[in-house]
Amino acid sequence: MFHQHASLAVFALFMQAQLFKGVKGDGVVLIHSGLGINCVRGSDISEEDCAAAGQSVGGQLRKGDLLVGSWADTPYGCFIESSDMAIHYGRNGGGHNNGNFQSVCSAAEKEVTVLDAYKGSECLTGHDFSKEECVDAATAIGGVLKKDALQVGAWAHIPYGCSIQDSDKVIHFGTNIAGTNAGQFQPVCVTAKDRAFTLPAREGTSCDRGSDFNEHECVDAALSIGGKLRKGKVMVGCDRGSDFNEHECVDAALSIGGKLRDGKVMVGIWGDAPNACFLEESDKAIHYNKNGEGVNRGGFNPVCKVGAIKATLLPAIKGSACAAEDEISLDDCAAAAMAIGGKLRYGSFKIGVFYNGPPGCFIEESDKAIHYGTDAGSTNNGFFQPVCVARIVEATVLPDSAGSKCTPGYDFTEQECLEAAKAVGGRLRKNKYLVGDWANTPSACFMEHGDMAIHYGHRQGAVNNGYFHPVCKPGVIEATLKPAERDVQCRDTHNFSQLECVAAAKSVGGQLRNNEFIVGDYTNAPFGCFIDPSDAAIHYGREVSGVNIGTYQSVCKKEAEEAAKLPGRKGTQCSPGENFASEDCIAAGESLGGNLRGGNILVGAWADAPYGCFLESRDNAIHFNTNAGGTNNGSYEPVCIYV
Numbered sequence: 001m002f003h004q005h006a007s008l009a010v011f012a013l014f015m016q017a018q019l020f021k022g023v024k025g026d027g028v029v030l031i032h033s034g035l036g037i038n039c040v041r042g043s044d045i046s047e048e049d050c051a052a053a054g055q056s057v058g059g060q061l062r063k064g065d066l067l068v069g070s071w072a073d074t075p076y077g078c079f080i081e082s083s084d085m086a087i088h089y090g091r092n093g094g095g096h097n098n099g100n101f102q103s104v105c106s107a108a109e110k111e112v113t114v115l116d117a118y119k120g121s122e123c124l125t126g127h128d129f130s131k132e133e134c135v136d137a138a139t140a141i142g143g144v145l146k147k148d149a150l151q152v153g154a155w156a157h158i159p160y161g162c163s164i165q166d167s168d169k170v171i172h173f174g175t176n177i178a179g180t181n182a183g184q185f186q187p188v189c190v191t192a193k194d195r196a197f198t199l200p201a202r203e204g205t206s207c208d209r210g211s212d213f214n215e216h217e218c219v220d221a222a223l224s225i226g227g228k229l230r231k232g233k234v235m236v237g238c239d240r241g242s243d244f245n246e247h248e249c250v251d252a253a254l255s256i257g258g259k260l261r262d263g264k265v266m267v268g269i270w271g272d273a274p275n276a277c278f279l280e281e282s283d284k285a286i287h288y289n290k291n292g293e294g295v296n297r298g299g300f301n302p303v304c305k306v307g308a309i310k311a312t313l314l315p316a317i318k319g320s321a322c323a324a325e326d327e328i329s330l331d332d333c334a335a336a337a338m339a340i341g342g343k344l345r346y347g348s349f350k351i352g353v354f355y356n357g358p359p360g361c362f363i364e365e366s367d368k369a370i371h372y373g374t375d376a377g378s379t380n381n382g383f384f385q386p387v388c389v390a391r392i393v394e395a396t397v398l399p400d401s402a403g404s405k406c407t408p409g410y411d412f413t414e415q416e417c418l419e420a421a422k423a424v425g426g427r428l429r430k431n432k433y434l435v436g437d438w439a440n441t442p443s444a445c446f447m448e449h450g451d452m453a454i455h456y457g458h459r460q461g462a463v464n465n466g467y468f469h470p471v472c473k474p475g476v477i478e479a480t481l482k483p484a485e486r487d488v489q490c491r492d493t494h495n496f497s498q499l500e501c502v503a504a505a506k507s508v509g510g511q512l513r514n515n516e517f518i519v520g521d522y523t524n525a526p527f528g529c530f531i532d533p534s535d536a537a538i539h540y541g542r543e544v545s546g547v548n549i550g551t552y553q554s555v556c557k558k559e560a561e562e563a564a565k566l567p568g569r570k571g572t573q574c575s576p577g578e579n580f581a582s583e584d585c586i587a588a589g590e591s592l593g594g595n596l597r598g599g600n601i602l603v604g605a606w607a608d609a610p611y612g613c614f615l616e617s618r619d620n621a622i623h624f625n626t627n628a629g630g631t632n633n634g635s636y637e638p639v640c641i642y643v
Contacts, residue, residue: 028053028104039077039105047089050078054087054104062086071095078104094352094374112137115187117166121159122181123189128161134173138164138188143171157182164188243276243304246288253277253286253303261285272297279303311336312390315418315433316365320380321358322388330372333361337370337387345369356381363387395420396474399497400449404464405442406472414456417445421454421471429453440465447471478558479504481581483612484533485628488577489526489548490556498540501529505538505555513537522546529555563588564642568617572610572632574640579612582624588613588639589622597621606630613639 028045039045045053051066059080070092079088079101088101097103112129115121122128129137135150143164154176163172163185172185181187244252250265258279266280266287273289274296280287281299296302311328314320322328328336334349342349342363349370358380359373365383380386395412398404412420418433426447434455441457442464448455449467464470479496482488496504502517510531522541526548530539533553548554563580566572580588586601594615605627614623614636623636632638 028056039103043105045078045104050089051087053078054080058085059087060085073098074101075103080104096350112140113189114141117184117186119183120181121187123161123187127190129188131173134162135171138162138171142169144169146170155179158185159187162188249277249288253279257284258286259284270294273300274302277303311340311387312419313340314386314388314415316382316385317414318382320386320415322360322386326388328361328387328389333372334370337361337363341368342370343368354378357384358386361387393419393423394474395424395471396503397424398470400466400469402464402466404470406470410473411444417456418454421445421447425452426454427452438462441468442470445471479507480556480558481508482554482556483579484551484553485576486550487548489554490528494557495528496555496557501540502538505529505531508555509536510538511536524549525552526554531555562642563591564640565592566638566640568634568637570632570634572638574612574638578641580641585613585624586622589615592639594620594622608633609636610638
């Protein structure tokens, strides 16, 4: 939902907004100079009418001429230079007022819209009333004056501009540009005049970028073309990237008043409810919808994350741009880009048509200045870094051995390489992404062994000389988890490398303790990749002579293991390291003639049976004993890994 992001998204827009007064001529208004201030959309004066309009509000023709140009640091359209009141006309649609110019705009009759009182709500930039206009606008929709006076102040918890306190309808005017609605005030705004129309209901149809209405505008726009409110409400859901996953849903929903129905989260696949986490409005019951195509038909409140979209920077190379599904909206651009190092040049970000920059949100590589390109057909000339929605990148690293390279079809592209390599420990050397045409490195994406510097090689047929780690798209990881027994660890040639360990261990249930991969020279733990069973924390032991004392589980490369059956005699059991894991017991037992009693493997903690996988002699039923201290009473045949 738009309002979930409003408090962050509008930060950049507020950086462009200034408190201004309008000086009116005959149907014309002169907007006082302010950084980033242009005419509200639809109120521009044409080039033909600019001279007369400018003169009607005190402007002058310099040497009798209207000054026309395509300036980058002036407003688009008709404006007056503050220093000498000279009238200009700017043809650059991406022009940005540096604060020294006053826009000349059409003075249109303003309609009043009042927004709901919720956290973060405020008027769109260019749709707020001035202090002089506030009282008339607010009283027209039910606002009242306290002691016959407009309440004016620089509050942090009240939105900038004109608003009404929800509890008593007292009219306020906030002068704090960074003020954020705490949820007790109704912003009073100029009604947007955009004309609405519908597109056909076909798969994939959507508004062109920049032509969609936001949540505040949606009701009026849709009603104007025959839309209706279902049960008096607009159907809404979370914005992309702001929904909680199933594990996060309970805590998130409980924190805002959600309740467990019969002590449970309701999980299902519903078509008429919002995707992911939501509350049923009637009783606040917490639900999680696994239907990614679910549509809120009313009666449900989506539970969404509040915060900037998690973003990532693509490299500054020719043609780089966000994938369509990863583009960041204009509203979210500033907050998302600033979160990863972008900066506001002169206190605001530039919006316009940049033919040599990528479409959408991006930063200039030289000074990290944030931009938003409105031309969907523009092409990055290589000096700009697209800002995109961050995706989880899965990559694997191959050893730095001579000739090592990615399997054909598993290479990352130049654009994908930066994020893929970072995901597996790569770094930028002196903040540079190194791209070249080397003969002695792998082709495509790789890291140098010495400092893990990220490179991309364009030469096809290049041969790795052994000093570089190829970074590849992961294939299917086949790993097995050994039991936590003394001296049990991976066989030679079946160890994962340190670089492969995290991905391999995660595939068998391992996790990062406090988000850290624990590496050390342990003498009491196995060499190679292993898991601490107490919390499944992933470790890597570099000590080749390390010995498992029985408290760790080695993560090993899966091997085609043959099974052997020991005789059913008293005390017989598998040697250390030769036990099958529980998940492999059925296949091993069946390979030796075992069967499933009642269709199930029998699992228990028996004291009179051997530890691990075994067959009961009388009927060959497959069992697995979890009691490491169990002793064979002679009735069971241990099933062991054949060595």
